[in-house]
Amino acid sequence: DSQNPHLFTVMGASGDLAKKKIYPTLWWLYRDGLLPPNTTFFGYARTKMTVNELRERCDPHMKVKNEEKERYELFWKINYYVAGSYTERRDFELLNKELSNFDNLSRANRLFYLALPPSVFDTVTVHIRNTCMANKGWTRVIVEKPFGKDSASSKVLSDHLSSLFAEDQLYRIDHYLGKEMVQNLMTIRFGNQLFNPTWNRQNIASIMITFKEPFGTQGRGGYFDEFGIIRDVMQNHLLQILSLVAMEKPASVHPDDIRNEKVKVLKCIQPITLNDVVLGQYIGNPEGEGDEKFGYLDDKTVPEGSNTPTFAMAVMRINNERWDGVNFILKCGKALNERKAEVRIQYHDVAGDIFGGKTKRNELVIRVQPGEALYIKMMTKTPGITFDMEETELDLTYQHRYQGVVLPDAYERLILDVFCGSQMHFVRSDELSEAWRIFTPLLHTIEREKIEPIKYVYGSRGPIEADNKSDAANFKFYGSYK
Numbered sequence: 001d002s003q004n005p006h007l008f009t010v011m012g013a014s015g016d017l018a019k020k021k022i023y024p025t026l027w028w029l030y031r032d033g034l035l036p037p038n039t040t041f042f043g044y045a046r047t048k049m050t051v052n053e054l055r056e057r058c059d060p061h062m063k064v065k066n067e068e069k070e071r072y073e074l075f076w077k078i079n080y081y082v083a084g085s086y087t088e089r090r091d092f093e094l095l096n097k098e099l100s101n102f103d104n105l106s107r108a109n110r111l112f113y114l115a116l117p118p119s120v121f122d123t124v125t126v127h128i129r130n131t132c133m134a135n136k137g138w139t140r141v142i143v144e145k146p147f148g149k150d151s152a153s154s155k156v157l158s159d160h161l162s163s164l165f166a167e168d169q170l171y172r173i174d175h176y177l178g179k180e181m182v183q184n185l186m187t188i189r190f191g192n193q194l195f196n197p198t199w200n201r202q203n204i205a206s207i208m209i210t211f212k213e214p215f216g217t218q219g220r221g222g223y224f225d226e227f228g229i230i231r232d233v234m235q236n237h238l239l240q241i242l243s244l245v246a247m248e249k250p251a252s253v254h255p256d257d258i259r260n261e262k263v264k265v266l267k268c269i270q271p272i273t274l275n276d277v278v279l280g281q282y283i284g285n286p287e288g289e290g291d292e293k294f295g296y297l298d299d300k301t302v303p304e305g306s307n308t309p310t311f312a313m314a315v316m317r318i319n320n321e322r323w324d325g326v327n328f329i330l331k332c333g334k335a336l337n338e339r340k341a342e343v344r345i346q347y348h349d350v351a352g353d354i355f356g357g358k359t360k361r362n363e364l365v366i367r368v369q370p371g372e373a374l375y376i377k378m379m380t381k382t383p384g385i386t387f388d389m390e391e392t393e394l395d396l397t398y399q400h401r402y403q404g405v406v407l408p409d410a411y412e413r414l415i416l417d418v419f420c421g422s423q424m425h426f427v428r429s430d431e432l433s434e435a436w437r438i439f440t441p442l443l444h445t446i447e448r449e450k451i452e453p454i455k456y457v458y459g460s461r462g463p464i465e466a467d468n469k470s471d472a473a474n475f476k477f478y479g480s481y482k
């Protein structure tokens with residue numbers, strides 16, 4: 001199969017996602033010789049432009065080193081660009097004609113990456129299905145969120161897609177599934193006798209999954225306001241992590257065995273309610289610098305008086321034998337004090353403490369970014385003559401342990417997986433509908449009742465109410481270590 005031609009089309013090639021993520025990823029994969037040898041790239045969008053103009057848009061994001069310049073030229077030599085509408089069949093026929101120049105006599109495979117606004121999704125997919133499918137080889141379609149806005153709209157979209165393509169032709173991207181430490185979750189859990197048997201309510205008090213960004217939505221406010229942080233991050237990235245942390249051991253590492261377990265654990269979660277969440281929206285910090293001065297509502301692209309949350313924390317429960325009573329705290333926000341994504345598994349207090357209450361809980365921290373790391377907070381005797389104790393870490397920081405190892409970008413892994421036909425790290429349609437089942441009632445309540453988010457200052461930790469809620473949910477912050 002890898003000897004056959006592969007035709008990769010970026011639909012929406014003139015857009016932001018294409019220039020910032022997709023083209024750089026294609027270039028890195030090409031640069032590293034990871035793609036099938038006979039791969040050709042096509043861009044498709046409404047803007048009339050040449051390949052050179054496309055290249056100019058992408059250049060600032062491609063990170064080309066001096067010694068790679070020659071190879072970079074070769075990359076653009078196998079790029080083509082077709083301008084066309086997203087609605088007219090005849091434009092897609094033209095695209096197909098261009099593609100067919102490369103696969104007339106052979107079993108070429110075709111991949112389509114839909115980096116498109118939701119509004120044109122329907123027509124584009126219909127036209128691809130009707131005019132652009134591979135002749136003899138396979139066709140695979142990669143789609144990006146938003147996959148709808150709630151259960152009903154997501155079902156419409158899923159039904160639409162499944163009327164056109166088989167599930168094994170569809171690759172729903174959640175790029176968090178392409179991150180090193182997210183992929184590591186299964187290995188940590190099921191490859192270690194130390195962890196697997198303690199991974200339960202008997203040993204674990206609570207689990208926090210955090211996503212923080214130190215910047216706001218400036219410039220992206222228009223898009224963001226339609227969705228809000230729950231749809232943007234929590235319903236997908238954080239819930240995906242939760243399902244990998246909480247699922248039962250799959251029968252094998254076959255993609256469907258894994259995804260079956262992910263769906264099963266999601267089914268044990270009741271829809272969350274307003275009582276389970278803290279919602280926030282950032283305001284400007286008058287003492288801050290640059291963007292920090294501006295609150296969410298100062299963005300001209302955000303509708304006046306918008307109640308859209310830019311911060312959310314939810315406490316979730318999984319009603320099964322393993323997790324009954326354990327709180328899963330999902331926390332995410334924009335314009336916070338730092339950039340960080342991590343999972344913190346907090347064990348119970350030591351029973352029958354003999355150290356006068358000095359012992360702190362063990363905690364396993366899996367840091368997704370920045371600086372991939374896995375560490376265990378644990379108690380040890382303070383080195384030296386006294387018989388005292390302190391908290392320390394068993395520290396596996398990748399930068400130290402795996403010096404010089406370059407970790408691929410999430411998109412690189414995932415796009416390569418599509419070439420290889422591996423759906424392990426992609427979202428199956430039943431997973432998606434479970435995710436929406438959990439969040440839809442809450443989202444509807446927030447919108448119907450116009451719930452006002454709590455204001456927090458740009459660059460802060462978010463609303464204090466969130467910290468109070470995680471305390472109440474049996475997650476202990478110790479001193480400065482938050």
Ligand code: BG6
Pocket residue numbers: 175213232233
């Ligand atoms: C995207 C969200 O899915 O993930 C963005 O739409 C967010 O709002 C981004 O900034 C974060 O991705 P990463 O890989 O930079 O953590």
